[in-house]
Amino acid sequence: MRLTCVIVGITLLASCDNVTEKTRNTLVIEGKTMGTFYRVSLAGVDNRREAALRQQIEAQLAEDDHQLSTYKEDSVLSQFNQYQGNVPQPISAGMADAIVTSLRIGQKTSGAMDITVGPLVNLWGFGPKKQPIKTPSDAQIDAARGEIGLQHLKVIQQGDGQYLQKDLPGMYVDLSTVGEGYATDHLARLIESNGISNYLVSVGGAVVSRGDNAKGKPWQVAIQKPTDKETAVQAIVDLQGMGISTSGSYSNYYELDGKRLSHIIDPATGHPITHKLVSATVIAPTALEADGWDTGLMVLGTKKAMALAEKEHLAVYLITKKGDSFEVHMTPQFKAYLKAPE
Numbered sequence: 244m245r246l247t248c249v250i251v252g253i254t255l256l257a258s259c260d261n262v263t264e265k266t267r268n269t270l271v272i273e274g275k276t277m278g279t280f281y282r283v284s285l286a287g288v289d290n291r292r293e294a295a296l297r298q299q300i301e302a303q304l305a306e307d308d309h310q311l312s313t314y315k316e317d318s319v320l321s322q323f324n325q326y327q328g329n330v331p332q333p334i335s336a337g338m339a340d341a342i343v344t345s346l347r348i349g350q351k352t353s354g355a356m357d358i359t360v361g362p363l364v365n366l367w368g369f370g371p372k373k374q375p376i377k378t379p380s381d382a383q384i385d386a387a388r389g390e391i392g393l394q395h396l397k398v399i400q401q402g403d404g405q406y407l408q409k410d411l412p413g414m415y416v417d418l419s420t421v422g423e424g425y426a427t428d429h430l431a432r433l434i435e436s437n438g439i440s441n442y443l444v445s446v447g448g449a450v451v452s453r454g455d456n457a458k459g460k461p462w463q464v465a466i467q468k469p470t471d472k473e474t475a476v477q478a479i480v481d482l483q484g485m486g487i488s489t490s491g492s493y494s495n496y497y498e499l500d501g502k503r504l505s506h507i508i509d510p511a512t513g514h515p516i517t518h519k520l521v522s523a524t525v526i527a528p529t530a531l532e533a534d535g536w537d538t539g540l541m542v543l544g545t546k547k548a549m550a551l552a553e554k555e556h557l558a559v560y561l562i563t564k565k566g567d568s569f570e571v572h573m574t575p576q577f578k579a580y581l582k583a584p585e
């Protein structure tokens with residue numbers, strides 16, 4: 244198999260093309276966004292369209308960043324987080340959609356996926372705030388836990404507008420877990436609106452593809468082996484027009500007081516997860532949906548995640564660490580997308 248695998252930022256998916264086909268007839272536009280990387284591969288599109296497309300892509304990513312970032316103090320989301328009252332605040336239809344989807348997945352995962360987890364994310368140093376120099380105390384964790392909870396956040400449709408309301412003044416909404424999926428779907432729609440129907444787009448670990456690559460074959464996406472040292476391919480899927488996202492506990496972490504801390508926080512304990520599930524990949528009709536589920540499943544751990552995936556008929560691929568090797572669990576829905584290496 245001759246593949247060039249482009250690691251999408253620090254995340255876990257790689258988009259793979261045959262080397263010759265990529266150089267032959269695929270326009271690739273890539274760059275940095277949202278603390279990670281974006282990549283748009285367009286089959287059969289003339290290079291002369293690059294400047295105009297890049298300008299549209301980067302303008303749209305900048306707008307999504309302005310809506311959803313907790314890393315920019317003047318973003319729409321940061322302004323909502325800074326606001327201490329309970330009067331509904333206007334938000335865009337896109338942001339409302341991302342939050343409604345997140346709240347629904349949050350409920351289905353019994354709060355394992357919780358976009359109000361921001362105070363805990365910040366306390367453990369995985370948001371825009373600095374990493375702590377010592378392990379947060381129980382009192383700090385309890386105080387942060389007192390400021391979270393899906394039931395305290397509401398999206399309200401009023402007239403022809405959407406509004407976001409909180410009933411806890413200290414609430415801090417963190418959309419980092421769905422922002423990449425949201426932006427990926429947005430890019431896919433932008434590409435479609437330019438009359439292009441053979442593409443593969445990704446932002447961080449969220450990917451959407453449609454149609455075929457320049458060789459006339461389905462785009463292939465590789466799930467990386469869960470290790471921070473290798474870029475080895477664990478499995479390859481053909482997305483068939485769907486969205487995919489991977490969440491993992493091994494690529495975004497740091498060590499504190501001799502312990503390795505993952506950026507995925509269990510809202511029930513207030514601590515980073517410690518179990519052996521190291522990677523969760525979900526294929527869903529949109530990248531937003533896939534990106535919402537993967538983090539929730541990571542929090543739940545292998546057994547509960549598999550039970551929920553089966554109940555919800557999700558296409559899910561889990562990698563669990565077992566001693567020095569890895570064990571894979573997947574639903575039949577995921578199996579349908581798996582490809583044998585060429």
Ligand code: FAD
Binds near residue numbers: 311313355358509
């Ligand atoms: P995922 O598993 O998809 O999400 C994990 C993240 O979700 C955690 O890092 C945490 O923020 C949050 N989280 C943790 N536990 C839970 C839980 N139980 N439920 C819900 N959410 C949880 N990073 C920068 O360094 N600089 C930037 O300028 C920057 N800008 C960004 C702008 C936007 C709009 C977004 C969406 C992200 C930005 N990021 C930035 C963050 C970044 O790139 C993240 O690392 C990324 O979004 C997390 O995605 P992931 O695929 O690594 O992990």
